[in-house]
Amino acid sequence: xxxxxxxxxxxxxxxxxxxxxxxxxxxxxxxxxxxxxxxxxxxxxxxxxxxxxxxxxxxxxxxxxxxxxxxxxxxxxxxxxxxxxxxxxxxxxxxxxxxxxxxxxxxxxxxxxxxxxxxxxxxxxxxxxxxxxxxxxxxxxxxxxxxxxxxxxxxxxxxxxxxxxxxxxxxxxxxxxxxxxxxxxxxxxxxxxxxxxxxxxxxxxxxxxxxxxxxxxxxxxxxxxxxxxxxxxxxxxxxxxxxxxxxxxxxxxxxxxxxxxxxxxxxxxxxxxxxxxxxxxxxxxxxxxxxxxxxxxxxxxxxxxxxxxxxxxxxxxxxxxxxxxxxxxxxxxxxxxxxxxxxxxxxxxxxxxxxxxxxxxxxxxxxxxxxxxxxxxxxxxxxxxxxxxxxxxxxxxxxxxxxxxxxxxxxxxxxxxxxxxxxxxxxxxxxxxxxxxxxxxxxxxxxxxxxxxxxxxxxxxxxxxxxxxxxxxxxxxxxxxxxxxxxxxxxxxxxxxxxxxxxxxxxxxxxxxxxxxxxxxxxxxxxxxxxxxxxxxxxxxxxxxxxxxxxxxxxxxxxxxxxxxxxxxxxxxxxxxxxxxxxxxxxxxxxxxxxxxxxxxxxxxxxxxxxxxxxxxxxxxxxxxxxxxxxxxxxxxxxxxxxxxxxxxxxxxxxxxxxxxxxxxxxxxxxxxxxxxxxxxxxxxxxxxxxxxxxxxxxxxxxxxxxxxxxxxxxxxxxxxxxxxxxxxxxxxxxxxxxxxxxxxxxxxxxxxxxxxxxxxxxxxxxxxxxxxxxxxxxxxxxxxxxxxxxxxxxxxxxxxxxxxxxxxxxxxxxxxxxxxxxxxxx
Numbered sequence: 001x002x003x004x005x006x007x008x009x010x011x012x013x014x015x016x017x018x019x020x021x022x023x024x025x026x027x028x029x030x031x032x033x034x035x036x037x038x039x040x041x042x043x044x045x046x047x048x049x050x051x052x053x054x055x056x057x058x059x060x061x062x063x064x065x066x067x068x069x070x071x072x073x074x075x076x077x078x079x080x081x082x083x084x085x086x087x088x089x090x091x092x093x094x095x096x097x098x099x100x101x102x103x104x105x106x107x108x109x110x111x112x113x114x115x116x117x118x119x120x121x122x123x124x125x126x127x128x129x130x131x132x133x134x135x136x137x138x139x140x141x142x143x144x145x146x147x148x149x150x151x152x153x154x155x156x157x158x159x160x161x162x163x164x165x166x167x168x169x170x171x172x173x174x175x176x177x178x179x180x181x182x183x184x185x186x187x188x189x190x191x192x193x194x195x196x197x198x199x200x201x202x203x204x205x206x207x208x209x210x211x212x213x214x215x216x217x218x219x220x221x222x223x224x225x226x227x228x229x230x231x232x233x234x235x236x237x238x239x240x241x242x243x244x245x246x247x248x249x250x251x252x253x254x255x256x257x258x259x260x261x262x263x264x265x266x267x268x269x270x271x272x273x274x275x276x277x278x279x280x281x282x283x284x285x286x287x288x289x290x291x292x293x294x295x296x297x298x299x300x301x302x303x304x305x306x307x308x309x310x311x312x313x314x315x316x317x318x319x320x321x322x323x324x325x326x327x328x329x330x331x332x333x334x335x336x337x338x339x340x341x342x343x344x345x346x347x348x349x350x351x352x353x354x355x356x357x358x359x360x361x362x363x364x365x366x367x368x369x370x371x372x373x374x375x376x377x378x379x380x381x382x383x384x385x386x387x388x389x390x391x392x393x394x395x396x397x398x399x400x401x402x403x404x405x406x407x408x409x410x411x412x413x414x415x416x417x418x419x420x421x422x423x424x425x426x427x428x429x430x431x432x433x434x435x436x437x438x439x440x441x442x443x444x445x446x447x448x449x450x451x452x453x454x455x456x457x458x459x460x461x462x463x464x465x466x467x468x469x470x471x472x473x474x475x476x477x478x479x480x481x482x483x484x485x486x487x488x489x490x491x492x493x494x495x496x497x498x499x500x501x502x503x504x505x506x507x508x509x510x511x512x513x514x515x516x517x518x519x520x521x522x523x524x525x526x527x528x529x530x531x532x533x534x535x536x537x538x539x540x541x542x543x544x545x546x547x548x549x550x551x552x553x554x555x556x557x558x559x560x561x562x563x564x565x566x567x568x569x570x571x572x573x574x575x576x577x578x579x580x581x582x583x584x585x586x587x588x589x590x591x592x593x594x595x596x597x598x599x600x601x602x603x604x605x606x607x608x609x610x611x612x613x614x615x616x617x618x619x620x621x622x623x624x625x626x627x628x629x630x631x632x633x634x635x636x637x638x639x640x641x642x643x644x645x646x647x648x649x650x651x652x653x654x655x656x657x658x659x660x661x662x663x664x665x666x667x668x669x670x671x672x673x674x675x676x677x678x679x680x681x682x683x684x685x686x687x688x689x690x691x692x693x694x695x696x697x698x699x700x701x702x703x704x705x706x707x708x709x710x711x712x713x714x715x716x717x718x719x720x721x722x723x724x725x726x727x728x729x730x731x732x733x734x735x736x737x738x739x740x741x742x743x744x745x746x747x748x749x750x751x752x753x754x755x756x757x758x759x760x761x762x763x764x765x766x767x768x769x770x771x772x773x774x775x776x777x778x779x780x781x782x783x784x785x786x787x788x789x790x791x792x793x794x795x796x797x798x799x800x801x802x803x804x805x806x807x808x809x810x811x812x813x814x815x816x817x818x819x820x821x822x823x824x825x826x827x
Contacts, residue, residue, distance in 0.1 A: 015122035017086050021351075022786050024088075024122045028052070028290035031127045031282070033088040033120040034060075034079050035785040038701050040069045040105070041799050042150055042262060043784060046120060046129055050284055051237040052292050052745055054784055054792075059149040060118065061092070061131060061278075063110055063141065063184050064216040065250070065266045067148070068258035070546070071216070072109045073099070086122040091115065100191040104437045106198035108213065111189040112138055112145075116277075125286065131278035133269070140187055142271045144216070147247075147278040151231060151263040153255070154794040155238070162233050163251060164226035170263060174220055174255040183217040197433040205547055212258065212550050220256035225249070229265055240284040246270070247278060259552065259768060260796030292316035292352070294323070294375040297747050300740035300755025301391055302381035304823035305363040307732055311370040311377060312692050312741055313343055313355040323373035325357040330367035330379060338362065343372070346692040350743060351787040354692040378740070378747070378756040387820035394753055394775030395813040396515045397495045400478075401505045402765070402773050403462040403805065404522060405470060405555070407498075411507035417765065418556025419503050421468075424458040425541045426451055428563035435549060436469065438542050438565050445566045446534045454564055456533035457541060459500070460525030465776075465803040466763040468555050469562075470526060471540035472576055477806030479523030480579035481713070481814055482516055483586040488716070489817045491516045498522070517590040524583050524598050527576065530564070531601045537576055539565040552768040570609050574618035577605035578656070581625035602626060606635075616645060620653055624660035636664050643672055650676040651683060655714040658721035674722070681725050684715070693741060694733035702799045703791070705742075705750045705780030708734050709811035716818045728822050735815045742781050744789035750780040751812055752803075763802035767795035776803035777812045 015024040015031060024031040028051045036043040039058055046059025064071055075096035080089045093116070095109035115134040120127060129147075137145050156170040185204060205211035210218075229249045232238040242249060247267040254261025269277050295314040303309045313325070327339040339362055343355030357370060365384065370377040401409055402416045406424070409416040427448040428440045448454055461470040462478060485491055491514070497506040498518045530538040541564045543549045548560045584599035606626060611619025620642050627635035639646070639660060646653055654677070661673050687696040695711070697704050712734025719726040738750045740757070749755035752762050753774035762772040778801045781791040791800055803809065 014124045015086075015127050017081060017083050017088065017122060019081055019083050022081065024120070024127060026125070026284075026286050027288070028292070029284045029286050030788075031120065031122075031284070032785075033118070034076060034090040037785065038799070039073045041701065042152075042797070043701075043782075043799075044073075046118070046149065047784070048240060048282070048284060049784075049788060050240065051287060051290055053155065053238065054152065054788065054790060055155065055231070055238055055240070056149050056151050059129065060147070061094075061116055061145065061269070062148050063094075063145055064219075065144075065146050065148065065268075066216075066219050066252050066254035066257055066261055066264050068212055068215055068254075068261060070105065070107065070213045072096070072107045088120045090118045090120075092118065095189060095191050097191050097193055100189065100193070101196040101198040101200065101203075102193065102433050105435050106196075106203065106433055108185060108200065108203060109189045109191055110141065110184040111187045112141055113189075123281070126281050126283040129278070129280045129282060130276055131269075132275045133273065133277050136272045136274055137269055139271060140182075141184070143268055144181070144184060145269045146266045147269070147280070148264050148266045149242070150254070151265065152792065152794070153262050154792060156232070156263060159232055160234055161224075161251065162230040163224035163249065164228055166224045166226065168223055171253070174253040176256075177221050178218050178256065179221040181217055181219065183214055185214050185216075197431050197439070199429075199432060202432075202544075203435070203546060205545060209547070211547055213546055215257045218257060220253040222250040222252050224251045236285050236287050237290075240282060243281045243283075245279040245281070246276070291319050292745075294319075294372050295745050295747065296370050296372050296375050296377040297741045298370055298377040298380055299736045300378055300380065300747070300749040300757055302368075302383065302386050304386050304819070305365060305382055305384060306823050307819070308360045308729065309358065309362065309382075311357040311359070313357060313372050314743065314745075315353045315355065317348060317351060317353050319353070322355075325355070326371045327359050327362060328369050328371060329364075330369065335369075338364075338368075349691050350783075350789060352743070356692060380756065387816055387823070391751075391754055392813040392816035392820075393493065393495075394751075395777075395809045396493050396519065397775065398507065398753075399773050399775030399803070399809050400462065400519050401496050401498070401507050403465075404498075404505055405461045405463050405468070405526075406459050407503050407505045408556075409505040409507070415554075416507075417554045420555035420558065421562060422458050423561050425562045425564040426453055426544075428544075428565045434542065434563075434565070435546060436467065436542060437471075438469075438540060439567075440565050441567070445536060445568060448534065454533050456529045457526075457538075457564060459529055460522045460527075461541075462523065462805050463555065463765065464805045465808070466765070466767065466798060467549065468551065468558065468765075469540055469542035471542075472527065472537055472572060474804070474806035475523050475527050476576045476579035478810055479520045479527075479583050481807065481810035482520050482523075483579075483582040485810070485814045485817055486516050486520070486586045487582075488720070488814075489821055491817065500525070514590070517586060520583055520586050521591050521594060524580070524587065524594055527580065528594065528597045528601055532597070534564070534566065536566060537573055537605070539567040539569070541565075553765070555765065570611065570615035571618045573605050573609045574611060574615055574622045577602040577609070577622040578618070578625040580605075581622065581629045585629050599629060602629075616642075617649060617652055620646060621656050624656050627660050628663055631663070636666075639664065640666065640669055643669060647672055647676045650680050654680060655717040658717050662721060677718075677722060677725050680718075684726070684730060688730060688733070691743075693737050693743075695730065695737050697743065699781075699783045701782070702802075703750075703779035703782040705738050705778065706804060706808050706811070708737050709777070709815060710807055712815040712818075713811045716815065728818075731815055731818050731822065735812075735819050738777065738780070738812055738815075742789075744781050744791055746781070746791040746793075748791070750778045751809075752776045752778070759801060761793050761795050761801065763795055763798045770795050773803065775809055777809040778802060779804070779808075
């Protein structure tokens, strides 16, 4: 695709702060300052976007030159924009006590409290970054506390840099020698708040060998040291220069001490420095008159002849010229234009303007592409069998088998992983804030004591995406979606051998059994096994050691015994009860004993769990699924007693109440539900109108793909129950979004191995090999705040390319099956 005319501006318009956008703009280059909120994930601080690419980020003070996701981050305060002064001034401080030894991923803050300001000012063709500290740094942190700017490695491998009179090439792998430094963890701060329950020795591995929580004692020696550093000198679209006044610039490779690290340009804060402790001048090259190339977005898989078909064209908001849109059919003798029209103006969304190009009337089967000027889509199919092979099927063929815990998983010559975690699990310590959201209260809530071996947990379950833990909502959510897919679409698919007795899985070796039922069974074995062993649900099962938690490779080689956590969480317990009730229906003929155990557990959880307050929705959910499973009056009566709440909460509960309502045969209840639905229909219409994609795009940190799939999945049940009110279009919009019709320049399918271009670098168990798991579905295009949609090809960016259990792939599978059903006329 064209990038622009390639001319370099001799006299740039300069960087000016635009209060409306919140960042500095200079034609095709933007500099952002503390717009974003996720420094652990390389999304915060000073960031540079050049000609459609985010090239640098996380410009900020840190306690290390090459921090990872576990190292302390500052607490951001006031952010002040001054258009007259052309500045953004951000106040920050260390420590953030809300993260010290507590929280989802607890951190250990060194023993130094200070405040500082980062002042970013546009100065002609440059941006000046100044850091003022409120006090000098202690001697023990001299040579450690630095201002860092992280450089995205995926765009730099094999590319050049220049530092003063030295030059080099960014390497594919981190290269030694290694630099030994004193560790900050010799000086932990005493910042614990009353609820801080993380164990310092546990987090650090008691300093016995490498630990990602420390990881600042051995880092890469800098590739170069100097005062003037230029990135990508050969490329006018990505070239920028940093000059430091006073402190030296050092180029580090953050992958030496963290596999998921980035390249870092860093300046240390000198002893005694306060005002102007850091002063950088950043000069990005600006290509004159550059405009974002048009992006043509279509489904990477294609379309059924009978479904609606719309391509979305993404344009630079400054682009006034419009081109003709053409649909070409690919034949044996080449391309043939079969349809042409002007694009329909949709308007602005995020930083772009959009056109829509509808070609629904084209029904002839074959290969096609959409072209707009010099930009074109991937080649896609229009075919009656579009969803019959290689779309939802890889979820069952590959992804779920590969994720199976407590099994050896093979695919002919290949072993995906060995039989793992056979010693699961020991009871977790009490009063512990672990990592990844696991926390154990003052009691185990069972007869087991901390450290006791809990039998019955070394069976079933799936590794939770890029990690290897088994959290309850991932396990039950996965088999619930599969159970509803089995019920809704009568799925029978057999491509895999699954032998629970021998603990082996053979991909592409049919065993005469329905794969979807075998997968439901595998998930239920874990949850029911835990319930029967503990007398309650587990919160999850996870590694007891952080070094093991970040393990990359075969799960069978993980050495430590995992811990099982419990919790008192009525919402999760009742939601799991709903999931178990649905699974019991699916398994009733396939595994009657397990089916009965699942139903019994669901009924017991419903009976003993408080469904008031925040758990009220979950209690209704459990009652709905239990009524569909049993037809018992007690569950019907609960739904009738909650009619007012159901009507008030129809947006949250309507999709699962719909199936129960049909079975209840209560005219009054039915009428109340139907009276509430028109407002819900209007809500969907408003949300769909927010974007040109006919589906809301509202990412927080992770890409929005998983949430969009979930909305399509839940909406299906409203369409099926009330087709006169809810047409199926939102389901197709959700599916097309995941398959390539989404914002940003990267139009790949979020479903790995599905479609002409897809996410073939994913955050899964094989991410260190820059590989993927077919059928895994990434979260997809994230939002770099405030307005830049981004999907990078990089295996360690979990918020964009991670796989997940409890939704993700199974929700994708569900909406693809729904599309198959809806286009077949069998719904």
